Amino acid sequence: MKIVIAGAREVGTHLAKLLSGDNMDVILIDDDPDRISQLAFLNIMTLLGSPTSIATLREAEVNKADLFIAVTPVESVNIHACLLATNMGARRTVARIDNYELQKEDSTTFYRRIGVSSLIYPEYLGGQAIAGAIATPWARLSVEFCRGALLLLGVKVRAGAPIVGQKLMELGREHSKQYHVAAIKRGENLIIPSGADIVEAEDIVFFMTTPDQQNAVRLVCGKKEKDIRRVVFMGGRRMGVQASFCLPKNMDIVFVEEDRQRCEQLLELVKGCHVIQGNISDMEVFSELHLTRNDCFVALGDYSGTNVLSCLNAKKLGVGKTVAEIEDVGYITIADNLNIGSTVNKKLLTAASIYQMLLDADKTSAKVYSLVDAQVAELEAQPDSYITKDMIKNLRIDRDVTLGGMVRDGVGYTIGGDTQIQPGDHVVLVCRDEKIRQAEKLFLS
């Protein structure tokens, strides 16, 4: 696979780092020598030049690229670069955009026709993730796989929940059709569980389930259904606006925004919302909001630290659910340990969505989502592959690999010991970072 990335800012650099691990040749283009020189030690090739210069693109051998990703901050540059790349022979192009209108069906088909295969709007992805977190307020993490047929839920379990103290083997006997415990995060460690493992209080348990079975997961974790009626967005930037579009219509929406002009824009953009002009760190604003347990507090300020702190404050004031935007990937683990509910990171979401595109281009391997030390991967079983030989319980599979769920003919199922994988099934598995190659081999003929 040859991948050319234009724009060495946050998303571009993050993608380059993630993609460079596998057997992919990554070339990163940027026109700022300082940014380029900081990436000297990555296992990628950097190229100084404008992404819209034909000479630069030729030097990057765009004609041989399987994927061209334009993620500079300027939408028009990205689209321009993608058009050039397609016409020079790139197989597939992705442009980052910052205009919601372009996401509409008719404009995506139009852009596909003129040469931009996909458009990515990170703020929209972030908005979707926030809406997902609000829809399952009792879960820390909620990620959809195989276009929504399977769901990965991460739930923090407290003492007294039915699941605590149970052996997974016993749990599996009764509920294997409903969910599958794919991983457990205990403190800093991630455990890929076997049947003999026992869930402890304060663990974060990752369940693989289908969307219609999420209630079973909620019950076994001892979580009460929370009725979120109002969402408070701290910061009125685009991600919040996108999230508000994804929320149910009956939800009350409040924006807290410092800039007067933006406040007025927000009123125009989001119908029926309330806007408060104020600062995220102003305690007066908090008291004015009268937060209750039927509220969700979403902190989308410029600084991760402020977001985390304001979420902690909101929690203290009794809010039902908090979501914080954390821009620095390195701080996500720390934020998770702070009990602030869910976290959102545009970079990880964008990267995950581009991985999804890689899967479409190259059926054999894809890394879809990264937990702390583990990968959640979606793989397609090839005809005659080892995994299709027998029922799961009779196969020899590494203990650091667990098969969570699968999609057959568009319908999601969880996987138990009696499941027989058939060729063409899409399987979502969780495994330790270093075992991903081993896991892949199971699926190759």
Next chain:
Amino acid sequence: MNHRLIRYVFGVLLLMEAFFMTVSTGVAVYYHFACGDSDWWCLATAAVLTFLAGSGFWWSGRKREHGMEKRDGYLIVSLAWIIFSLFGMVPYLLYGTVDNLTDAFFEAMSGFTTTGSTILENIDTQPHGILFWRSMTHWLGGLGIVVFSLALLPLIGGTGANMMFDAETTGLGGSKLRPKIQSTARRLWGIYLMLTLVLIFLLSLGPMSVFDAVNVAMSTIATGGFAPHQASLAFYHSAYVEYVVAIFLFIASLNFSLFYYAGIGRWKMFWRDEEFRWFVRIVLSFTLLFIVMTSAVRSVDWVSQEQLLALGGENPDFLTVLRMSFFHVMTIISSGGFQAEYFDYNAWGMLFWQPTFVLMMCGGCAGSTAGGMKVVRAAVFVKSIKSDFTRMLHPRQVSIVKLNGRPVPTSVIYKVMAMFAIYVILIFLMNFILQMLGLDIESAFGTSISAFSNTGPGLGLTGPAFTWASVPDAGKWLLAFAMLMGRLEIFTLLIVFTPLFWRKY
């Protein structure tokens, strides 16, 4: 510091060295049956020793964790060369080629750093296996030990490999051909192997035996200087050999990435590369200079008979002078240090020494196997001085240093200047120490420059007509160290000796 990872890398490197020792053993065994050489057991023992040590290192580092710091990279690259030399000297000691540790280590280090200064006075009586291993040390070191291993073995991946590659390759950095450092190394290695094979073929067409052709080819492509005869290339009395070697020294002094681009059809990169143009100009103008100087010196009436004999013999035609000058320029600027028929610049007269040492310090292009400071640095150096003068006269005029049409960042200019300064300081320091050890100023100066530039022949006692055997032991150790410093372009090795390197921050 990631000790386990460092041990693991050393293990893999030593296993590779053991493999190439085994190859040399094969050569020795062949000549044992062909002409009764008795050195095969020395090479075999050395190979076994190296293999055991390599496996030990490898085993003790098997539980390594990923992740390499910058300092790990510098330490690995610096120590790798020393460890390689420590094991590489074992065959010399076992066979009795040399009778003491100092000489053995010096010969091995001189081999790996492709300096090619020898302390052997009896090369012609050495068995084939030892000679082959001697040339092999050049060939392994030419491309860089770590780069060589990155190409052949799945050593380590990711940023660690990048750091080591950067610490070992020459020039201003940023010479990646492919996104993956392993595939870059593999392509460089392919070019290296190809050039060697072509040269072996061309040389064996001439008056050389195949064994000599293989040895001289490995030594030439690595711009080393070891030859299987005491008289070096003069042994063959052949203009063909001298031209072929001189031309391949020229090729080996070019940036190897140019061959890669030529290979994928981008021939224009050659002339578009500013360093290449500078290098061609330097070679041509110095060849011309030596031709003019030779004719001038030969025509004055105070020239001594000795000088006349050294400068092309009794009555040389133009072709002899041309051959002598071209070979001299190439063997010195490429840091090869081979000796041809009229090679003894020591006897040419003092007038010739100055331009010779300028060539020595200049060296070949970045990313080649040549030593010295590299043409690209000389180019940046000259250009930045030019822009300084512009600024002095026209303070408001904006002037930047450009290379290949791109501005050179100030940090790079600083580093070039620092390198130049440290280079000169170290040469003077080494000169001073060698004088204290009893060398005369001519020899001391020539030896220092030659060691730091990885050239081979020095001046006076260590001049082209002699070996370095007469240097005192302490001097040999220091010079071995100087050669390594020159090969790693000073900073990589020097930084390990700074207190900063061993502090946490």
